[in-house]
Amino acid sequence: MILVAQVSDTHFDLGTRNTERAQRVMAYLAELRRRPDVIVVTxxxxxxxxxxxxxxxRMSLQADLPVLAIPGNHDERAAFREVLLSGTPSDDPVNQVHRIGELTLILLDSSVPGQSGGRLSDETYLWLDDTLASTPPDAAVLLALHHPPVFLHSPIVDTIALEDPQRLAAVIAGDRRIIGTLAGHAHTAGVSTFAGRPLLIGPSTASVLGGEWELAPPERVMDYGPDPSVALHVIDDDHRLITHFRSVPMGGWIASPY
Ligand SMILES: [Fe+2]
Structure with a gap:
């Protein structure tokens, strides 16, 4: 099996709270008996x-296994590239591919400079076509992007979701190797389908954003009470995708309540 850990929406802001919560999740992943093969930050x-x-x-998310990150609407591509990826600053999309055994993980940059909503550019779609063309025919492919391509009945997020999701759906529908899509942005653990495949929304380490059944702006929008959470995606030998969500108590593992 291949184990993919998904960390999302860490919102590093130079304060201690969000940093400690992201570091706690990274420590949880580092202590697992069976370590993840890769950590994706959506x-x-x-x-x-x-x-x-x-x-x-960069300091908090380092691990002795691959950590791959893509930008969200709160990120800036140039600084993201220069500081986090040690690259040359540019505003081009930060798309990445990573292969682990039979799994090909494709990270798509859905951020749009200066906007909160998401879009995959023509350049990204061309890159995706080329990447899929160079992927082995027997591979399992997992896509990851920040903006969910479906409405989640989460009023704040649904107004800044992925534009033109039909274009991405057509790519997925046309390639049986794609076993599912990971997204972030919603600050909630969530499950849906997209183009007939699983769509998994990774929770934020920083906060929880309400659905329409609990949202009451302006006071009740973001809940900072819950523990940080992480998603663990198993890709088994039959290329089945199984997802577990974990909240990670800031106090650490409790073996027994007694
Ligand atoms: Fe966020």
């Missing part, structure tokens, strides 16, 4: 895209 790494916030993220 956007909103920082709260406002400042280079110092990426420096904080």
């Amino acid at each position: 956007g909103d790494i920082t709260d406002s895209g400042k280079p110092e916030q990426y420096a904080e993220a």
Whole structure:
């Protein structure tokens, strides 16, 4: 089996709270008896895209296994590239591919500079086509992006979801190797389907955003009470995708309540 850990919406903001919560989740992953093969961070790494916030993220998200990150609407591509990825600053989409055994993990940059809503650019779709064309025919492919491509009945997020999801759905529907899609952005653990495949929404380590049944703006929008959470995606030998969600108590593991 292949184990993919999904951390999301860490919102590093130079304060101690969000940093400690992200570090606690990273420590939880580091202590697992069976370590993940890769950690994917599905956007909103920082709260406002400042280079110092990426420096904080880089320090807190380091692990002795691959950690792959894509931008969200709170990120800035140039600082993201320069500080987090040690690359040359540019505003081009930060798309990445990572192969682990039979799994090909494709990370798509759905951020749009200056906007909160998401879109995959023509450049990203061309890159996705090329990447799929160079992926082995017997591979299992998992996509990841920040903006969910379906409405989640989460009023804040649904107004800034992925634009033109039909275009991505057509790619998925046309490729049987794609076993599912991971997204962030919603600050809630969630499950749906998209183009007939699983769509898994990874929870935020920072906060929980209400659905329409609990949201009462302006007071009750974001809940900072719950523990940080993480998603663990298993890809088994039959390329079946199984997802577990874990909240990670800030106080650590409790073996017995007695
Ligand atoms: Fe976020």
